[in-house]
Amino acid sequence: MAVSCAEMALDGLRHDWSREEILGLFGQPFMDLIHQAQTYHRQFFDPNEVQVSTLLSIKTGGCPEDCAYCPQSGRYETDLERERLLSVNEVVAAAETAKSRGSTRFCMGAAWRAPKDREIALVAEMIGAVKALGMETCMTLGMLTQSQAQRLKEAGLDYYNHNLDTSPEYYPCIISTRTYQDRLETLRHVRDAGISVCCGGIVGMGEDRADRAGLLQELANLPKHPESVPINLLVQVEGTPLHGVEALDPFEFIRTIAVARILMPASRVRLSAGRTAMSDEMQALCFLAGANSVFYGEKLLTTDNPEADEDKRLFERLGLKFISPDVH
Numbered sequence: 382m383a384v385s386c387a388e389m390a391l392d393g394l395r396h397d398w399s400r401e402e403i404l405g406l407f408g409q410p411f412m413d414l415i416h417q418a419q420t421y422h423r424q425f426f427d428p429n430e431v432q433v434s435t436l437l438s439i440k441t442g443g444c445p446e447d448c449a450y451c452p453q454s455g456r457y458e459t460d461l462e463r464e465r466l467l468s469v470n471e472v473v474a475a476a477e478t479a480k481s482r483g484s485t486r487f488c489m490g491a492a493w494r495a496p497k498d499r500e501i502a503l504v505a506e507m508i509g510a511v512k513a514l515g516m517e518t519c520m521t522l523g524m525l526t527q528s529q530a531q532r533l534k535e536a537g538l539d540y541y542n543h544n545l546d547t548s549p550e551y552y553p554c555i556i557s558t559r560t561y562q563d564r565l566e567t568l569r570h571v572r573d574a575g576i577s578v579c580c581g582g583i584v585g586m587g588e589d590r591a592d593r594a595g596l597l598q599e600l601a602n603l604p605k606h607p608e609s610v611p612i613n614l615l616v617q618v619e620g621t622p623l624h625g626v627e628a629l630d631p632f633e634f635i636r637t638i639a640v641a642r643i644l645m646p647a648s649r650v651r652l653s654a655g656r657t658a659m660s661d662e663m664q665a666l667c668f669l670a671g672a673n674s675v676f677y678g679e680k681l682l683t684t685d686n687p688e689a690d691e692d693k694r695l696f697e698r699l700g701l702k703f704i705s706p707d708v709h
């Protein structure tokens with residue numbers, strides 16, 4: 382059947398998915414869905430390669446936002462100690478360790494609603510110092526203006542992470558202090574500055590399948606697919622409003638990964654937060670469903686991630702190889 386012009390963008394990938402079509406993908410028998418996702422995966426990637434990034438929280442806690450999942454919001458009573466912005470030396474030391482373990486991208490996160498211009502000057506120094514080690518750089522600092530995105534690009538930033546988190550409909554149940562539109566605007570600023578986009582969301586927040594489909598629909602229908610799509614499984618932290626929410630069926634999580642792979646076949650789908658709660662077998666199914674990047678190192682931002690050695694063993698058992706940095 383001929384494909385209409387509206388269905389095919391210049392990149393040859395679709396950006397016009399309807400919610401019904403996406404729900405149709407989700408609703409397939411599990412084996413058919415995984416096979417379809419793996420078939421797309423093999424057209425665009427070596428299925429035995431995984432990209433690994435290491436996270437560092439450069440400014441922890443005390444955030445003014447009210448994201449219901451987040452241990453770093455200053456509005457909730459969590460065990461977290463609020464910390465100052467780390468120094469460039471502290472950041473470089475952590476990046477060196479990450480590099481020595483085989484990580485190729487260093488992702489620095491700050492618990493800010495949006496950085497101030499003087500904070501952009503400080504993080505710009507961090508970008509230069511980490512790049513000097515030969516690593517790719519990524520930052521997640523909250524909302525950015527166009528000129529701030531430009532300054533980060535000039536400092537050498539390769540990726541910016543800013544998540545849509547969930548569907549537009551479910552979003553008001555999770556965050557009230559910034560809008561979906563605000564997020565889309567930051568993504569536009571990042572894209573227009575020429576920085577690669579890392580954008581995904583969180584599942585297991587009490588949303589339904591239509592919301593998971595809605596999140597993936599928003600991501601896939603962006604003018605350009607994000608180069609990196611993190612799919613986080615909620616890490617439930619005591620004191621946050623979402624602590625105690627009903628856990629997601631693991632197969633539904635794997636289905637979400639598979640649908641992300643089908644909708645955004647050329648993007649790296651990242652199996653992100655929540656891996657400490659997953660068995661090795663579940664993670665292997667996520668890789669089979671099309672995940673091909675992870676966060677590597679014993680900490681995410683403030684919560685636990687599998688130990689690096691544990692991951693090395695898992696990758697060896699599966700014959701998965703770390704990839705070298707993408708060329709910029």
Ligand code: SAM
Nearest residue numbers: 450451491492493521522523544613615616654
């Ligand atoms: N403050 C900045 C922002 O919100 O854009 C950057 C840091 S924020 C912690 C980065 C992302 O981490 C959030 O958008 C969210 O998707 C994810 N995240 C935070 N807490 C999480 C949790 N408990 N479980 C899973 N993902 C989480």
Ligand code: DTB
Nearest residue numbers: 490521611653654681682683684
């Ligand atoms: C993303 O999507 N997941 C990462 C990264 N981007 C910044 C963060 C996960 C945070 C999990 C909770 C924590 O450790 O504080």
Ligand code: SF4
Nearest residue numbers: 444446448451454492
């Ligand atoms: Fe703040 Fe980011 Fe956490 Fe929201 S997700 S409370 S903006 S640190």
